Amino acid sequence: MYRYDEVDHRIVRERVEQFRNQTQRFLSGELTEDEFRPLRLMNGLYVQRHAPMLRVAIPYGHLASRQLRKLAHIARTYDKNYAHFTTRQNIQFNWPELARVPDILAELAEVEMHAIQTSGNCVRNTTTDAFAGVAQDELLDPRAYCEIIRQWSTLHPEFAFLPRKFKIAVSGSVEDRAATQVHDIGLHVVRNEAGEVGFKVIVGGGLGRTPIVGEVVKEFLPTRHLLTYLDAVLRVYNRFGRRDNKYKARIKILVKAMTVAGFAAKVEDEWQHLKDGPSTLRDVDVAHYASYFTDPAYDVLPSNPPELLEKQAAEPAFARWLERNTRPHKQAGYRSVVLSLKKTGVPPGDITADQMDAAADWADRFGYGELRVAHEQNLILPDVRERDLYEVWQLAKSQGFATPNIGLLTDIICCPGGDFCSLANARSIPVAEAIQTRFDDLDYLFDLGEIDCNFSGCMNACGHHHIGNIGILGVDKNGEEWYQITLGGSQGSHTTIGKVIGPSFAQADVPLAFEKIMTVYLEQRTEGERFIETVRRIGLDPFKERVYAKHH
């Protein structure tokens, strides 16, 4: 885990003071609403339905136990005892008081955390694979590069006021678990023919009102050129991105307008003046950052120890949890455990202060003091000894963390929607709950297998509904809440944007529509075929027919 040195501490403290000063000037009337808005947004502070909302950065989803304890403390002291993990590996507090936000930031700074650039038209928190460093299929541990990007992007003097927000995701593994194709810049680690490692640079992906899968602007960027190339891309975007229309301001629109080839040429031209400059990464520089992400002192352990196999055979509920909520680890005798934040009746991604404290304790007791936040809005204990899994399961159950639904239909990715967000067209939390309740039967849920269900309360797509195998979008019709269903979206190495199946549904009809879709799948699937594969094979028509049929 990266540790701040005295300079990092100083920068974050100075940022807290700057923001304290800006907040005071706003409260005293010296800064107008229009002047304060962009400044507060750059510090993750929204003004929402009920109260301000503060988004705290969890750089690339990495969290130390002491940081999680601090977040618990903040939830208790400044908020209503809970917080909300987002699809961007951040955490949001829904009820802080504006005048106290600088104090929250000062407390966060004590544990090397901040809210810098968690919103606003600047480079946002860089995201990556939640299993970075422990995944079996990793070509290169992306975390050192994520940290290098975090530092480069933090308060970058040239890119503080971009045309629009800017999101970068990095994937170091074969399978892309960071949704790199739907980010402004996606960096996917690849190996060239000479065996060198570099980045495939994908630009112009994004969801929101114009969902687009990004395109490759550079097939192979040697790792040492990472920052100069990013500077070149951002400079082209900063200068030529549209600023006249907020909905056409993202880099995806610029790339489309210039064509990828045209855009890539422009970047290349800019890059020629930056390449090999002082931001070029030397091996020693990378080694310095990589030294923070070395493996912990893993024990040498056998895989599948007998005590684990025994419990697995004896207790079906445990076996089920093992199957869904743990993942293989590169180190024999270890697994990663996913703590499900998708218990029926709790808004997806919500976590209480007590749960945070408990998870932090387990990270210390059963791991090496580290956790991860997944973009699916779950919490991960990356390094758990297999022989401890049974105990972890029991503890997880006691905290409501053990719903064995990871990757299944009820592991819904969901934005806060109309209950919290002032931009929403419809509520998402109660509808997600209705779906979870409908598919409460675990045998049925397991039989359905892996299905990504993503839900957004409006077309801003905070819940990534376009890339859900089944997506839901809240829409407004004459002041009423309606829900549009999409099918066939997927994330990962073959990202696809889902298609709308037809007219939208009233809230009460959404679970039934889901059930019909699942029935078609069960009837049509071939042996071992996942939901998304069936949708791809048979197309949307069979689903449409069933869902919209008059007499079923």
Add this chain to the structure above:
Amino acid sequence: MRSIIKDGQITQDSWQVLRADVEGQYPTVAADVDVIVPLALWLADKPTWQARAGQTAVWLAPDDDPQLLATDLDRLPLVAVDFPAFTDGRGYSLGRLLRERYSYAGELRALGDVWVDLLHYLWQVGFNAFEIKDGKDLDGALSGYDTFTERYQSTHREPVPLFRRRVTSL
């Protein structure tokens, strides 16, 4: 005369910025005043501007191409960049291009919606003079220089990024 911030000090300044009025017309300029003219006017008639008794400088709008000024930079006593809204960040890239790609060494001035919260960033990308927006605290703006005492990236003021300095000093 108005007061501006230049090289970290409040100073009196006699330059006038030539801007079009609402109808797109430019006011006439007396021959002996120092004037900062828009790029298009400069490019349209360089000899006339240069023959004046007063000095002539050029200001760029955010969407202007600084390359068009590249061959003139040696002769210009001042180049300004306009920030029509403080949220329009294009001028930061223009600043760096003028300094780093076109090696401009003279006064680089920020005009428009400029106030304390931007000073640090503007200074880092190469601006050394700031016309603080009317109604904004001029004295207080000076504190914007040292909002941050360190930064991570390569900038015009500190081309060697922190990661390099860090590793070298280990």
